[in-house]
Amino acid sequence: MPFKSEINFKLVSRLIGNLLLVESATMLFVLVITLLFNEDDGRYFIYSSLIALALALLMILFGRNAPARAGKREGSMIVTFAWVFFSAIGALPFWMSGAIPSYTNAFFETMSGFTTTGASILDNIEELSHGILFWRAMTHWLGGLGIVVISMAILPMLGINGVHLFAAETTGPTKDKFSPKVNDTARILFIVYIFLTIAETVFLYFGGMSLFDSVTHSFSTVATGGFSTKQTSIAYWENSPYIQYVLAFFMLLSGVNFAMYFFGYKRKFFKIKENEELRYYLYIMIGASLMVMISLIDFSDTINLSVIEKAWRDSFFTISSLMTTTGFVTVDYMTWKPVTWVVIVIIMLIGASAGSTAGGIKVVRIVIAAKACYYEFKRIIHPSAVIPVRYNKIVVHDNTMIRVLTFIILYLSVTLIGILVLMISGMGISESIGGMITCISCVGPGFETVGPSGNFNNIPEFSKWFLSFVMLMGRLELYTVLMILTPAFWRH
């Protein structure tokens, strides 16, 4: 079916222009940080901010007479290019200040920030100035904010994603159930997001972190990003179980569907209790943590409480970090048994809840797919019986199940193809598997040289661009980005 109209480029341009104004303003805010710490690289933020401003004004100017109609195609273009532009401009402070001399690296780092991945090319994080570190954490926070608002408020409106639409119908906010307007939904989510950030900062600060570290780590956690201000990530605070537990707990909280907080606020606790995604999210996380914990305990040694506590802390922290696709590390899991790697791969692919800042396939899809598979068995035995699949007590349509299954298979296929591409580009098999999965699910650490104790600095140039693309694709749930690449998208 041909489209009646051409793509509304003017509107796309105007909206991206508006968003760039936000980025420009944020950069000026970072300038304040550099002044607070008496650092001399504030001018780079002024330059970048001015460039963002100029571009924003140009784009707004170009789209000043834009008609107000917007459809899916405009929606997916706005979302995709918002991330691309943000990263291209957000990379400037890193690049100009010389903190990251190569633009490829700067772009990779910034894209990793805005997609809340947390994969880094830096091997000397502590040497960077506070301003740069703050901007790095800020990219996470802005990216996470974008995802929360876009995935919860804008994508369902555009009907871009089946599951989100579906999740919105049953658990999350719909236009009539939650709030009448998109703006209101966005506002509530924004408040939840800010509230979580502040709460975590307070907890971390009382645990003995400096204020700067508390704020940057909170930004990073709530956005499920994973950038730390230390080269060793959270292992830097290895003597403080309190900090590790606080982070693990807040990572867990950031992986919950944000609509749950809204229900909690409205005292609709039955909605939280009934929510299957939340339940399975917790089951999977605790189950995986226990499994890893058991594999970590050396049973030939004496076992006392502190050994168990340490094993539990390490496994829970790691699983919480990887499942919510944050990517903080306290221990190098490459030193663990291979069986834990399989668990880690599975957990990374699953991801956390829909409607959170986490990446991955999302628990809701896994639950529906598992039910669909079991339903298939039942149907084979009783071909004529009608046995509906239920999610949150509501019957799931065949159509939805097909969409969910297609999404998962597409996700796995893209992962597989990506692994092949990475290997052809010259990376080893473990690096390719780990790198691809960690980037498509927006986690951060991969395996071997791109693992927790390594970084992405030494991978080939091509692989960096490719992985940047993968991060964006994974972040926007494949369809949004891949859609633009189909010929059908451009046909009038």
Added chain:
Amino acid sequence: MNRDLNIKLISRVLGGLLLIEAAFLLTPIAVALMYGETEMIRYYLFTMLIALVLGLSGIAAGWKAESTVGKREGAVIVTSTWLLYTLIGSLPFWMSGFIPDFTDAFFETLSGFTTTGTSILNNIESLPYNLLFWRSMTHWIGGLGIVVIFLAILPMIGGAGYQLFTSESTTPTREKILPKINQTAKILLYVYVVLTLLCALALLLAGMNGFDALNHALSTISTGGFSTKQLSIAYFQSPAIEYVIIFFMFFSGVNFTLYYFLVKFNFDKIIKNEELKYYIIVLVVAAVIIFLSHIDYNNSSGFRDFEKSFRSSLFIVTSCITSTGLCTEDYTLWNSFTWVVMLVLMISGASTYSTSGGIKISRVVLIVKFCYYEFKKLVHPNAIIPVKFNGQIVKDEMMMRILAFTMIYTLIIVIGTFVLSLSGLGFIESMSGMITCMSDVGLGLGQLGPTHSFSEIPVFSKWFLAFVMIVGRLEVYSVLLLFTPEFWKK
């Protein structure tokens, strides 16, 4: 289910099938007589006796069985057939002491009957001719079972979308299962036997001796992968033999019902067959990719080297996609990305209605089409763009089944990889071991590569992989259905 499982019928059918195995056991006896290995004959006779006794008592127990048969009976019959055949078929290996451990003997025989080809033997040449022959024979019987019994029963079990992959005339429906089984089975059986004979003849002409030619023909047409040599096909160092095997592996991966059209001179149907088209495309593209990765771009190399690397790429690709598992080179020394290509091919497998394993090309093609259709639907929500296969419109319901099947298949691989790594195998070994057994290929990576065998893996892993081989061979549902509570509920 509102009726009892027809155990009498199951017992009668299984009994009958065991008598067939007893008859097949005559073949290694003949080989033993021919090569003067008479001391081995008593093991076969004893095994035959057991098969006969079990078979006859099975038939006796099911004497007056009603002829009602449904999916549940079908699932029980196919699963137990493979188990019983393996239990009995492993006796000659075990009793003769050539495979002293029963776990190993069971693993080897099951690997034979499921046409997998993973071996626990480290010195194949030390086996007497008759055992080697029985080993190849297990492949051939397994392939025969797939072609004749299983493919006829499968559509009845409702396995993912089988109705789609053949013309209606050969699809058995539930009511008229028995006459249709016979009809389809007969065609497939002829194809199978003719292909085997042609393959043996071609190998003979290419320079193999009679014994090796026959054994490799049995192993190739069933897409098994057992060889009579430790080095597999690499032993022969003969391009002619390698090309012959490539061709026959390819032919065994083609939908067998297409040969029926070939005999009827209905070339139109063959040319239009999408499964065949994509099978060839995938095979060629993968071979070219691997071939390109072989070229040493820094040195000029002659035609001879090109030919050699082309041949070895084509061989390994065909061997993986048809789930045969014969090999000519140690691919673990190749560029590691070729491993990923190999694993992908193993998972995809060749055509439906062939002896190959894996998800099958037609399902993969349908899924790719469907994914693209989903994109189209996102962009044009109101348009109705049907997915077509072989000119037929594929219904959503069918699509759902195919997606669910693929999902379950993938899920099992993931879980299996986890179980294997839990049992103490390394990461690459677990992943490749799981995929190779699930898709019944036989080629592993790392410590399971062509220069190693499965003999060193833990005992638990052997039993687990044996289970996986059956699950993969019988396309998941037939086996896993037996583990659902609904199956046993009345």
